[in-house]
Amino acid sequence: MTKCNYYKSVLGANPRNVTTNLKNHVLHYCKRIKLANSRQSTIAKHTRSDADAFVFDPSYTRRCIAKAICIHEYPLSFVKHVGIKEVYASIQPIFKVPSRNTIKKEIFEIYELEKLNMTKLMDENDSRVAVKTDMWTFNQEKGYLIVKAHYIDSS
Template identity: 45%
Template structure:
């Protein structure tokens, strides 16, 4: 339940939760926060082992996507890496294989270290097909460093198709640039809508009509 709904570990210490469990099943012994944490890590290790076995048995290539995420409250940067592959039953699979805090500064060398550590951890550097990243200069430099470190790996077309740019991010940049061009017009429309929907003068005019 905690993993599925991302509840805080401190939930097991809440008095309301204790009263609820006491009513639902008085004989149930609520675990401590530390016990809950160790149980979650044990489940993680078990699921990671299953996924590693699946990746090792898979005979096809693995495509990766990566994205940077910054928490709003702590302003810390995290990177997520997702693997996509077609299993031996010809079913498309996607798994998040890494979600980790990345200390500042978020340089290309730092991102490359995180990526290589992930590849070695899952032992998939020899099965890569493509890596899809956002269209920014840091990622471009990271890809160049990564290709130099993977020079002895049998990449498709010698790595010419390894770097894939995220089309959704490119479209987002295009739309934002277009909105910047017509920002004055948009602001006038917003002001007009705001006036006609909330202005007392508009309400007085409607009453007179």
């Protein structure tokens, strides 16, 4: 048997329906329930109006694909894989799958933006910067170069 702490009403005696009855009471009837802790948050229920307000942006999707290719070191041909094309079509049928050249262009745009952000960050920095490089090969197939910069910022 479950009782509401605010209204002291019995929500159900059948043990099989306790969760359903409690959920329905909290969501639909009990307006006095407050969050016990102000740091907690609730997940808003998605309504039909939320879905209607969504606008698909193919340029944002292309940028996300380019970032994924960079992060996971996928080949540029990743966009032409049959399985990935099916994923794109299932999410947004009107999305035109980008070519390798389009993704390559997108990657260079991301690089230029990140380069600009890094330059701005370094210009605003008052301390010195120590730069470290390291090179190695993995299974004698891929060569890697890493550049690390160490600095102390104002915070």
